[in-house]
Amino acid sequence: MRAIHRLSKILQPITIISKGSNNPHKDVTSKSQRLMLELGVIQQAHTGSFHFLPLGLRALDKLVKIVDEEMASIGGQKIMFPTLVKADLWTTSGRADAMGSELMTLKDRHNHKYILCPTHEETASHLLQSLAPISYKRFPLLIYQITSKYRDEMKPRFGLIRGREFVMKDLYSFDVDKLSAMETYEKVAGSYDRVFKRIGINFVKVLGTSGTMGGDLSHEYHYRAAIGDDKIFVCHNCDFSANVDLMKTEKCPKCDEGKNVSIQSSIEVGHTFLLGDKYSKPLNAKYLSHNAKPQLLQMGSYGLGLSRILAASVEVLSLEQEMRWPDSLAPFNVVVVPPKAGSREEATVGPLAERLYASLEREVPELKQNVLLDDRTNLTVGRRFLDARRVGYRFVIVLNKLSSEDPPQFEMNDLARNSQMVLQENQIIKYIKENINT
Ligand SMILES: [Zn+2]
Structure with missing residues (x-):
């Protein structure tokens, strides 16, 4: 006989967050953050870091299941990298300087410097470099993980939406040439479209900025929300949309429309990058070509902010005093x-x-x-x-x-x-x- 889920047994502390100046939650700045704390879905551990209580973890597990199913459908192989990575790798790629104080760093007893990784392009490249070069026949190779990531945010905000510790799904693709890397990029992007369709919240996919990641091409997935830190340009005359950081004019670059366009606040929930050899080159990640020569691999990187997707879904759907979930993620x-x-x-x-x-x-x-x-x-x-x-x-x-x-x-x-x-x-x-x- 299967166990019955009884509400009386569930760890779900209900609290009311008052607006008083001396309350411990004065940094509560969004509806989803307040509701998820008040209704015992999460509990703050310290600034920008949260316990997932049973209801929160049930929702996260459902999201993980959707992601795992879609990754399996494109041949993605689930692995797990160490979270603690030697800082040397990030010096080699040049990103230690680019990210600066946003990186969470620490030293061990031997005074060796480490990073609590926010993302793993260096780690993935290093893995491929550390193996004897794999034959060209084995590519494309798609590896992904779902783990906690770290970012030393100056101002953690909105609960799970901008935390210092967050759950991210990150996938890395390796191909033998640019053409097949592009095909892989399209294939993975297609699987991300399906993940967002299955979640069931309206999303916008836009041309993205590469930021500190670099590379040749990128796309971003956004949920529209007033609290969003991002701004996206949407042309209602054609299907063009982009992160406003890419726009120099307020005219649509595709159809030249200047009036029937809008700029909307949004929360970025996913990001895909075609990276070329930006990481494989400095980290020397190679494959064995058909004439048995080691050659540089072409990479792609694909992130989904899973803990952020949960909170952003609640933010988009909830009423002021009542939490709402998409059916796909409800606890x-x-x-x-x-x-x-x-x-x-x-x-x-x-x-x-x-x-x-x-x-x-x-x-x-x-x-x-x-x-x-x-x-x-x-x-x-x-x-x-x-x-x-x-x-x-x-x-x-x-x-x-x-x-x-x-x-x-x-x-x-x-x-x-x-x-x-x-x-x-x-x-x-x-x-x-x-x-x-x-
Ligand atoms: Zn247009």
């Missing part, structure tokens, strides 16, 4: 609310709650391990319903006196449609199957 999709302890319905209707829970898990594939039982029956149904709304569980099923009828009926609430229906079990199953978007 749970359904919550079942049985009657209050000691109520008239408890004895007759109460046992139905676990039966309904089991049928939902059994009959709706998307709901496997995604149903929550709000067994805090010392609280009224109304109070638990409000809690469910605040945390943003999309389908809230309440057992009440209608549930003692034959066949039993249940109050079904769909938060995404702001609707309430009275349905039988088989109708609930049908409704969720037709409407869930995971």
Whole structure:
């Protein structure tokens, strides 16, 4: 028998963040940060660093699963680099100076300098360099990892959106020439498009800036949000869009339109780079050509800010006092609310709650391990319903006196449609199957 997820057992500290000047959360600067802290999804450890509590980690795990599936579909191989990397590598690539004080650095007992990596182009190149050159037949090679990364932000902000420690998925591609590197770039970019489509939040893909990364070509993925630190140019006359840092005029460079364009605030959630030999050359990453000569590899680098995507999704969808998730990432999709302890319905209707829970898990594939039982029956149904709304569980099923009828009926609430229906079990199953978007 499978375990039941009971709300009373979940570590979910609920707090209210007041606006007073002496509160410990005076650096709370965004809606998603406040809601995720208040509703026990994350907990601040120190400035710019957070504990993922059970609900937060469930959401992150769902995102990881989507990413792993899409990477498998293009032949991406999951690996793990060390996070602690010798600073020499970054001196060799020239990036130690370029990134300066943003790099989190430390020294060991022998006074050797290390970096807590924000990204791993040097590490990936070094790995290929440290192997005997691999035959050209084995490329393209796509390796990726999902790990914590570090950046010494001057001002960490917006919770998980701009932290000093964050979870990033980073993929590195290696090819034998520029043409195949470009093909690989298109293939990986296609898989990123699919990741964002599956998450289900409207995104904008724009021509990107290369910044300290360098390289030949880059694209960025953005969520539109008022708090966003980035600005993107969008032409509504054609399909052109770009980071405004690339724009010198306010006219569309593609169709010459100057009026039907807009500049929007956004949060960057993904970035792809075609790097050429910018890292493989200084770090000497080579392959063995068909005439058995070592030749420089062509690289691409592809990042997804996973912890940032979670917070940005909540930022985009939430109401001021109620958290909202895309179905694809919600910690749970359904919550079942049985009657209050000691109520008239408890004895007759109460046992139905676990039966309904089991049928939902059994009959709706998307709901496997995604149903929550709000067994805090010392609280009224109304109070638990409000809690469910605040945390943003999309389908809230309440057992009440209608549930003692034959066949039993249940109050079904769909938060995404702001609707309430009275349905039988088989109708609930049908409704969720037709409407869930995971
Ligand atoms: Zn245009």
